[in-house]
Amino acid sequence: MEEHRDDIGARLGMWIFIFTEILLFGGLFLVYAVMRAGYSADFHQAAHHLNAFIGAVNTLVLLVSSATVAMSITAVQKGDSKKGVILLLVTLVCAGIFLVNKYFEWGHKIHIGLYPGSDLMLTLNHGSVMFFSLYFFMTGLHMLHLVIGAIVLTIAMVKVKSGAITPNKYVLLENGGLYWHLVDLIWIFLFPLLYLIT
Amino acid sequence: MTAENIHHPEPSYLEYRGKYKGLLGWLTTTDHKRIGLMYMYAMMVFFIVGVILGELMRLELFRPGQQFYGPQVYNGLFTLHGIIMIFTVVIPGLAAVFGNFAMPIMIGAKDVAFPRLNLFSWYLFILGAAIALSSQFMGDGPPDTGWTFYAPYSVTTHTNVIAAVLGAFVLGFSSILTGLNFIVTIHRLRAPGMTFFKMPLFPWAVYATAWIQVLATPIVGITLLMIIAERTLRIGFFDPNLGGDPVLYQHLFWIYSHPAVYIMILPAMGVVTEIIPTFSQRRVFGYKAIALSSMAIAFVGYFVWAHHMFTSGMSSTARWIFSLLTFLVAVPSAIKVFNWVTTMYKGSIDVKPPFLYSLGFIFLFMIGGLTGLSLGSLATNIHVHDTAYVVAHFHYIVFGGVGFAFFAALHYWYPKMYGRMYNFKLANIAFVFLFAGFNLLYFPQFIIGLMGMPRRYFDYLPQFTFGMQLSFYGGILLAIGLVLMLYNLFQKNGAKAPANPWGGSTLEWTIPSPPPVENFDVMPEMGPDEEPYDYK
Ligand SMILES: [Cu+2]
Numbered sequence: 225m226e227e228h229r230d231d232i233g234a235r236l237g238m239w240i241f242i243f244t245e246i247l248l249f250g251g252l253f254l255v256y257a258v259m260r261a262g263y264s265a266d267f268h269q270a271a272h273h274l275n276a277f278i279g280a281v282n283t284l285v286l287l288v289s290s291a292t293v294a295m296s297i298t299a300v301q302k303g304d305s306k307k308g309v310i311l312l313l314v315t316l317v318c319a320g321i322f323l324v325n326k327y328f329e330w331g332h333k334i335h336i337g338l339y340p341g342s343d344l345m346l347t348l349n350h351g352s353v354m355f356f357s358l359y360f361f362m363t364g365l366h367m368l369h370l371v372i373g374a375i376v377l378t379i380a381m382v383k384v385k386s387g388a389i390t391p392n393k394y395v396l397l398e399n400g401g402l403y404w405h406l407v408d409l410i411w412i413f414l415f416p417l418l419y420l421i422t
Numbered sequence: 423m424t425a426e427n428i429h430h431p432e433p434s435y436l437e438y439r440g441k442y443k444g445l446l447g448w449l450t451t452t453d454h455k456r457i458g459l460m461y462m463y464a465m466m467v468f469f470i471v472g473v474i475l476g477e478l479m480r481l482e483l484f485r486p487g488q489q490f491y492g493p494q495v496y497n498g499l500f501t502l503h504g505i506i507m508i509f510t511v512v513i514p515g516l517a518a519v520f521g522n523f524a525m526p527i528m529i530g531a532k533d534v535a536f537p538r539l540n541l542f543s544w545y546l547f548i549l550g551a552a553i554a555l556s557s558q559f560m561g562d563g564p565p566d567t568g569w570t571f572y573a574p575y576s577v578t579t580h581t582n583v584i585a586a587v588l589g590a591f592v593l594g595f596s597s598i599l600t601g602l603n604f605i606v607t608i609h610r611l612r613a614p615g616m617t618f619f620k621m622p623l624f625p626w627a628v629y630a631t632a633w634i635q636v637l638a639t640p641i642v643g644i645t646l647l648m649i650i651a652e653r654t655l656r657i658g659f660f661d662p663n664l665g666g667d668p669v670l671y672q673h674l675f676w677i678y679s680h681p682a683v684y685i686m687i688l689p690a691m692g693v694v695t696e697i698i699p700t701f702s703q704r705r706v707f708g709y710k711a712i713a714l715s716s717m718a719i720a721f722v723g724y725f726v727w728a729h730h731m732f733t734s735g736m737s738s739t740a741r742w743i744f745s746l747l748t749f750l751v752a753v754p755s756a757i758k759v760f761n762w763v764t765t766m767y768k769g770s771i772d773v774k775p776p777f778l779y780s781l782g783f784i785f786l787f788m789i790g791g792l793t794g795l796s797l798g799s800l801a802t803n804i805h806v807h808d809t810a811y812v813v814a815h816f817h818y819i820v821f822g823g824v825g826f827a828f829f830a831a832l833h834y835w836y837p838k839m840y841g842r843m844y845n846f847k848l849a850n851i852a853f854v855f856l857f858a859g860f861n862l863l864y865f866p867q868f869i870i871g872l873m874g875m876p877r878r879y880f881d882y883l884p885q886f887t888f889g890m891q892l893s894f895y896g897g898i899l900l901a902i903g904l905v906l907m908l909y910n911l912f913q914k915n916g917a918k919a920p921a922n923p924w925g926g927s928t929l930e931w932t933i934p935s936p937p938p939v940e941n942f943d944v945m946p947e948m949g950p951d952e953e954p955y956d957y958k
Binding site for chain 2: 230234241243244250255258341365
């Protein structure tokens with residue numbers, strides 16, 4: 225069978241997949257909304273325990289990474305694969321910075337005994353338990369998506385370098401970039417919901 | 423067809439030898455027709471297991487009190503029966519089997535948009551089923567929550583819920599990828615000139631189904647992940663001891679699981695819409711109404727989920743809104759039934775087995791649908807909620823509807839799939855057993871449900887004995903019918919099937935039976951004044 229290629233179809237598929245991912249998180253946002261309505265005072269208190277500064281830094285890091293991914297696609301389209309690789313590398317470094325920040329953030333909380341199912345957690349009021357449960361579950365699931373996105377972009381980078389992704393065949397990179405924007409977008413919602421609304 | 427092709431016909435998809443031979447050739451195939459059959463074989467195995475589990479329950483319920491095994495075994499049986507039948511049989515169901523086998527041909531495509539993803543979905547399906555089944559043998563015993571995994575019990579029970587839930591999650595992922603594949607296929611690979619409103623109605627139904635798969639399944643995915651996290655990490659979203667809300671679980675679960683009913687039934691309706699006109703030798707009545715009613719069902723079906731929760735604790739405003747919306751779904755469903763009946767009117771009806779099974783579908787689906795309305799209205803719901811009445815209702819929809827439509831589809835496309843006819847007489851006899859057995863099995867459940875028999879109970883009061891025993895005998899008849907039907911289809915020694923044995927007027931009947939690997943020698947095109955059912 226001859227190889228059938230349909231970039232528009234591949235892109236359409238990716239958009240639908242992204243849609244399902246948004247719905248996946250949508251279920252969590254629904255839980256957040258219900259819990260926030262039920263325990264607004266507790267949520268208000270608990271949110272003070274998150275470090276808004278680290279959250280803001282991570283937001284900035286992800287926004288930059290989204291920009292560099294978009295730029296790398298443009299570079300590849302224009303045939304400048306070297307620039308494309310460098311920009312993808314910057315994106316991956318941003319992903320690394322995000323994860324390191326998250327490591328310190330989570331690490332600190334776990335260090336003081338604040339994690340789902342911990343003894344400390346069980347002494348807190350119900351609203352705080354829900355808040356921190358949501359915090360760990362939502363940011364954890366987001367991190368998982370970030371890692372998957374980074375793996376996809378790494379593959380794309382290798383392919384740009386090896387010449388398998390070219391100015392007229394770059395749909396894998398483009399779809400990887402779309403996925404990366406999704407990772408960014410979800411964080412854009414998580415950041416204010418968890419860190420800023422206090 | 424050119425003269426050359428007649429002398430050297432392309433090998434059929436069944437004989438085709440790619441890189442690998444035999445079983446490996448099937449397991450590595452990306453041919454949508456083979457993948458459709460692979461879904462069918464796997465589902466056939468799961469279905470038979472599910473039937474045996476169901477019959478074991480009927481056996482225990484033959485008399486009040488304990489007969490053969492204890493209540494905990496019974497709880498495990500109905501849970502596993504539900505998980506297998508819902509997640510591995512009727513949800514992938516017609517969409518995975520006939521959506522794969524027939525839909526691409528009907529729109530004039532060589533394959534689906536992402537053939538390798540299609541194979542991957544099949545493997546995910548097998549993996550998910552294997553994980554779900556492993557729950558029976560590992561951990562602290564078979565799950566006993568019912569297929570709905572209601573919290574907080576699913577969080578506190580000591581049985582092996584995690585494996586079952588994880589299996590359902592993987593099966594959901596497979597379902598999403600299949601839906602995604604079909605949407606892109608229908609958007610991108612229709613034959614030139616075939617606009618949406620020139621597409622046959624089975625692809626329309628598959629299209630609507632695919633959207634529900636894509637839009638609804640992620641919600642149950644995240645919900646099942648939350649159950650796993652509840653059990654492993656104690657996040658507590660559904661645990662009232664930690665401040666969580668068990669009713670929230672029910673909402674999230676049914677936001678998916680109600681639309682899932684339409685994932686099952688829409689392709690069933692689609693296939694019946696193909697069969698009725700073919701055997702009435704008439705053009706389908708109300709083409710656009712049927713096409714759009716599929717989309718309407720998909721859309722409205724998304725907003726009715728809380729009718730499963732009228733007794734769970736909800737404001738009365740929410741209850742009447744969900745009740746009203748539930749009634750609204752009946753409208754597009756009824757549009758389809760009226761259109762099928764009108765199509766038959768003054769038609770030259772030829773009662774071959776596919777048509778007979780389709781009639782069975784319409785009859786049983788109507789009983790299931792109308793009793794659904796009595797469940798959707800608030801006052802009667804309170805009376806029959808969680809009784810055998812509900813069991814009867816959804817078996818009329820899921821088995822009487824989806825199951826019979828599946829059998830109809832199987833008898834309809836069987837000659838295309840295998841290039842062989844089957845014994846009509848035996849198929850008709852099997853139908854009589856199936857139809858009589860089905861009604862004898864489930865109709866008494868309506869009655870004893872109205873009398874107050876709760877569902878999922880291991881034991882019962884003596885006044886229900888007669889109804890339970892009728893159900894048992896119905897189950898026996900049904901099993902005989904299944905054996906006869908499968909025996910008939912497994913023969914594969916009937917006469918060679920012609921390209922168009924039924925006088926069908928869609929594209930799959932223009933190509934040889936069984937189809938060649940690439941489906942079409944000459945890619946079909948549709949002219950500006952050609953209509954959807956013009957291929958004869
Ligand atoms: Cu429902």
